[in-house]
Every structure is written in C-alpha cells, then in structure tokens.
Amino acid sequence: MLFPDTVEGDKLVHKPLFVAGLFAAVFLLFFTIDLTGTIFGDLLRPAIGDPAQSGLYGRFAVALVVSILFVVNIVLIGFLPLGAQIAVVWVELLILFLSFFYTFDLSFSFIAQKLPFLITQGVVTTLYVSAISIFIASIIAIIGAVAKLSTNGFAYAIASFYTSFFRGLPLLMQVYLIYLGLPQLGFVVDAVPAGILALSLCYGAYMTEIFRAGIQSIDRGQWEASRSIGFGFSLTMRKVILPQALPVIIPPTGNQFIAMLKDSSLVSVIGVWELMFLARTLGQKTFQHMEMLITVALIYWMMSICLELIQSRIEKHYGKRTSK
C-alpha cells in the first residue's frame, strides 16, 4: 500500500462536481452509442414503447437510466469500508466480464463435454512443462548470475552472450529454432523436450538478471564477515548470500513463473498438446472456437490466480523472517 497521509480529504466519489461530471460523461457516452437495441431497451419497454421505434427519446431515456444507476452505484460503494469496497468492485467487474462472454451464446454442453480432457491433458501438460522449465531456468540463473558477477573473463563473456542472445530473440522464434534447427545438426528432439529447452533457456536468461540483482543487493559486509570466519566461496554463497538474496529474488521469480505459465502456450506451435493447442484444435471440427478459447482463457486465469496466492504466501513467510 502507498503510505497514506494522516489527513483525510473528502472522498472523490462524494464530491458533487466529480459525481456530476461522471454522470455527464456516462450519459453522453451511452447517448452516443445508443443502447436501445440492447437488454436495457427491452427492460424500459413500459416507458419508451417498442425500443426500435423509440428514436431520440428512447436513447435519452435509456442513457439517463443507465447513467443514474451507474452513478448511484459508485456513490454507494464510496460509503463502504475498504475491504468491502474492493470485494464489491471485484464482483461487479467479474459479473460484467462474464456477462460479456455470455452474450456470445456459448454452448455449455460442449464445454462440459470437453472440460475433463482439457484438464487431464491440457492443464497437466502446461503445468509440468512450466514446472520443469522454471526449475531448469532457476539452475541456469544461479550459474549465470555467478558467472556475470565473476571476474573470470570467459565466464562473464559466455554468460552475457547467453543472456543477450536469449533475451534478444522472440520466444516463439527460439521454440522454432530449437525444434527445427537441432535436427539439422543431427539431434532429433521431441516436441515436449524441445519446448522445455526453449522455455528454460529463455527464462533462464531473464532470471539470470533477477538473481544477479538479488545477489548484488546483499551488503558487501556480509561477504567480508563470511570470509573473515574462513568461509570459502561456495559456503559463503550457499549459507550467507543466497539465503538472504532469496526474499529479493522470489517476488520477481514468481512473476516469471506466472509469465512462463502463459508463455508455455507458445510451444503449442510445435504440436505439444498443452492448453493452448487444445483450445485451438478441440473446437475446430464443429466451429466452436469461442467456447474453447474462452474456457481455456479462464483456466489460464485461474491457474495464475493460484500461483499469485502461493507467491504471496511465500513472500509473507520470508517477510516474517527478515523483518526480525
């Protein structure tokens, strides 16, 4: 949270000028885009008659009602305590969002029929590809970070070349290069290992920088103290530097994990049967693309939410220890 001042101003959403301005803006917006053809027009049938015939008056009435509802809603939310405010706004946005999808007239029976396969095949593949990749990427990142901080010319050159190259190419390109390029050298790799390799190398490059920053954030006094009691490099790193760097490293690494979960969709182009691949193919036969795309979108979102929760718990755990 930003550090709040002790002096409370008037709430923005209770300032008459702001409310009036908001009302005017919403009214103008809905007056111009004409909502008479939507569900709102239908609901106002008693007042405006047949929506299609209602003309300017119908537009005016619908826009008026919608903007009044909108402004009253906002002003009322303004009276709630902080936690309730957040919950109500979340729920309202979610409802708007879902009703937007609902208007696509999706076939839920089709979704229900495909969902088990999406989960057993798609979610599982996505999860294990991401998990293995993030694990390998972390190992690459530790080695890369140490190499980038070392005074060894070879190590630094190799590590910086690596990060520069793999951060500089689109991940999609790396997936293709590894899957199609390696066989040219005589190594035929399956789609899944190729995908994992591409993800690991790419994210390893990003995470190298995260780990480097984490290691650098530790005061040099810690190195000196550690050396002064006779620790060599490896002990210093394992017992003193990395444990303290972890709380710095974990939040951005969690971020990377969430990003990787979604970027793992790129390996669908080489035929790995993960979520994205299934989303594109399952609905193809019956032209029910939207059903699968929206379902998979929601699955990705839910998995990300789970990861966010896990991440915040880990952060809290480390926060407790370091605040001591």
Add this chain to the structure above:
Amino acid sequence: MSEVIIKANNVSKWYGDFQALKDINLTVHKGERIVVCGPSGSGKSTMIRCFNRLEAHQKGEITVQGILLHNKMNEVGKIRANVGMVFQHFNLFPHMTVAMNCMAGPMWVKKVPQAKARETAMRILERVKIPEQADKFPGELSGGQQQRVAIARSLCMEPEVMLFDEPTSALDPEMVSEVLETMTSLAKDGMTMVCVTHEMGFARAVADRVIFMDVGEIVEEASPQEFFENPKHDRTKQFLSQVLQH
C-alpha cells in the same frame, strides 16, 4: 620475546593512484594488545583488513603465523579462521539466530559436530554476557548486544589474534561501554588484539602499544603512557588535542 603472530614488512597499498598504505612495518607478538588510531582516511582500517587479506597489498610482505599472505594462496581460509575480525557495522548474518551465527564457522569450516558447536557457542555467549539472547535473531538485539555477538562469533573460531575495526563507532553512546568491557576482559585473558579505535580511554587502559597513523603511514608508535603524555610528533599532538579536548 614471545612468538610473532603478525609481521608486516614494508607493506604498501594503492587504490588506483591513491596510496593508502606507505611502507608499513609492524610486528605483533603473541599476547600483545595494540591500539591503532589516527584521523579518518589515515589507512588504519585498510591496514588491519590486509592482515586477514580482506584487502590485498601490492608491495612488501605480510606474514601471519609464519605464513606469507599472497594472492595465489590456497590456505587463506585457514588464516582467516585463525584471525578473528570484528567490524564497525557488526555484519552479523541476519537470517541466522545468534547461536547459529556463532556455530556457523566451527560447524562448516572446522567440521565440529553441531552439539559441540552449540556448547562452545553457549559458553562464549555466556562470556560476552548474552546467553539469554541465543535463539533470537540479530535484528531483535540492540547495537551493543549485536557487537558482542559479533565478538562471540569470532571467538568461537578460537582465533590466535583478534582484529577490531572501529567496533564502537557505529554504536549509540550508552552502548559503547558494554562492548569496551567485553574487549577489556578479552585483553585480560591474554588475547592478542589489534584494535582500530578512537576510544582513547580504552587505549590508555588496555594497550601495550599505541600506533598513530596518518595519510597511510605509521607516524608514531609508543607505550600508552608515552603516547598520551609525551607525544613526539606534531601530527600526533594535533590529533590528540582534537580527540581529547572534549
């Protein structure tokens, strides 16, 4: 004369073009207590940091317990394990408990079993008078307590000599005395010590020799009595008048 622990012979050190140490000659015998003082930037910290090779010197020779320090040595860890160092800012490991700070060195460097290391740690924490803080984290302790833990951490390695790098200058005034008391009791037990400090009272009471440094060289070296009552060098007189006037 007793065994020589540290011997510096014509030691010089440069940071780029700036010469931090100029032809330092110093011998520390077993059981000796040496206080190093001088204005800031005079090279006192740099000098003692060279003694356990946290800093590298470029010219001259430093031998610690007969082993020559140089930049290709494998046994530097062994030397450091034998030379305790206490830092101005304590540099405790914040992610370990007080006891663990003291046990880490013996356990991982000297391969002492955990139970034995804990026993030693508790004995030494007793000696610096904070056994009851053993299972707290350094961040929960006051500055003076942290510095005593830092001293305990070094002592647990059973060092041959202790180096103190301005151990009280980052402390609140009311905590200085508890750390000085700990150091005085160490001195009484016969520990070989090299202390960089501005605590002139401590120097007068404890030191066998006082060394005054300025702009990277040792200007004066004398017994405390001689040093405080009859300083030879003008720079020493000027420094003393500045430190002692309040």
